[in-house]
Amino acid sequence: MQYDLVEKLKKEIAGFRDEPGLESVGTVVEAGDGITKISGLSKAQAQELLVIETPDGDVFAVAFNLEEHFIGAVLLGEATAVRVGARVRGTGAVLSIPVGKEMIGRAVSPLGVAVDGKGSLFKDIDDAETVPLERKAPSVVARESVNVPLHTGIKAIDAMIPIGRGQRELIIGDRQTGKTAIALDAILNQKNELNRPVCIYVAIGQKSAKIARIIRVLEEADALKYTIVVSAPASAPAALQYLAPFAGCAIGEYFMDQGKDVLVVYDDLSKHADSYRELSLLLRRPPGREAYPGDIFFLHSRLLERAARLSREFGGGSLTALPIIETKLGDISAYVPTNVISITDGQIYLESDLFTKGLRPAVNVGLSVSRVGSAAQTKAIKKVAGRLRLELAQFRELEAFVQFASDLDDATKAKIHRGQILTEVLKQSDLQPLAFEREAVILFAALGGYIDEIPRPRIKEFEAGLFGYIESMHGDVFTKIASSRMIDDATEAELIGAIKSFIEIFAQ
Amino acid sequence: MKYTPRIYAKALTESLASVSEGKETDIIKRFLASVHKRGDTRSLPDIIDAVSEIERRRVGGRLVEVAFARRHKKSVLDVFRALFTKHDEVVFRTEPELVAGVRITIDGEREFDQTASRRIKKLFR
Structure with missing residues (x-):
């Protein structure tokens, strides 16, 4: 064994080449709070990866502030090891991470290192492709309009706020309103999709326990096999939290460039903005509104602009972004929320009041919108859910009169009743996404007025029963809708018959 | 201020x-x-x-820092000093962690490192 080692060492020494030459170097003149000030390295480029030599080994840093005499750099490793006077070398390369299909099913750090305890990601790191974290967004020429749906499995969203592949849809709401649950459902629902996208969940500043729970949920639902978790928990340095969404996006782009569809969840960009604010203040960049640096808008716009649907000439892949923003007391007019609202192609707005009333997902239909998704909505859903938003809006207006029900005319009473039924139908527990053909069936039944007579507390029971009945007695209905993605006249007739006969059974 | x-x-x-x-x-x-x-x-x-x-x-000079692993005689240092112009400020240091060889740094920016410590580090990188 020892002989082998000596032989290996001899081989390495024999093949070792060290060409003498001049190298660019610098010296640490200040270090602390995860950042460092470096003199020298006057030729360093922005975002260049630097190596700081310490007695405990090399520590990596990224050049952030390029000033006349100094460089402000953000430390990516053990900050306590860095001392004043330490030698710094430039690498000439911008910050990059190794990527590959081996990452699927794994949890990685923003630097592309496995953090799930399942061993290293790549058998040979040289086999992995290296991609820069920061990359220019695809040009106008490379893009195509969003026209393929990305089903979330959530009735309210797929029916009224449809998301297309390549879209950027913001999930916004106060704490504990179900933002992560929606993103998680969207990932779980991809399990049965024919053209299943690669899913990437980027956890930024989340509790480690929450990240562990999410990984467990994905594992139990057999969804981890097509998901990558990029983890920068609350305990990670601000630099890693800042880099996490860019790492997630870079991994996503690797798959998009291969013509695959990708879904990336950024959970959440509020904490990302906070980590960037922390770094900027420590680097003495001038603070602006809410102490965020001046380029906070550009930070998020350059990240979210990388979501795209590429044209066929460029491989036809797509990268769908679901950024999450946490509001404080429902204030969507704060700085970061308004920025991200204006960057994205729509938002799903979740409300605490709706959540506490038991309406889950707590989507405020009035404030939620999808600007490009309707073009990508499946015909089957479009056909049945066309009137849903209008009927719900009418119901919301009349809702205040519910307590005076006895004094209302029959038409108003009917609208209120229909609204209550629809509200009940749209309720959905988390981690239970529905296939789109099932969504189409239940919405068809509700909007067609077939279930108006069903008592509201029994709607969920009816829904489950109806799916079971159709599956066993009219199995081809689901298959036809799933394959053709529409409800043709023949299917519609069969569906109506199935619903009516099940209502009779259910009433007994 | x-x-x-x-x-x-x-x-x-x-x-x-x-x-x-x-x-x-x-x-x-x-x-x-x-x-x-x-x-x-x-x-x-x-x-x-x-x-x-x-x-x-x-005056067009540079700060030249020459680091050795151990102390050298004046004659050796003079050989190095002669490599630079009279406007250059040449500073000699002894850094045992270099193990062997010499490292020359110019203006704290450019470095010519031919020390054993660097070679060992490079070999194991």
């Missing part, structure tokens, strides 16, 4: 350049009094470094 050592150094060198001969000592005394008054006495070593740098650049 606090002035950086570089600003102090620039002010001093510009003042010295514009003053008539024989008045330099007065200027330096007044400069030191001003630094003391502003409570920046602690920055004096940095100010001196910055003045040296400005002066070196003015």
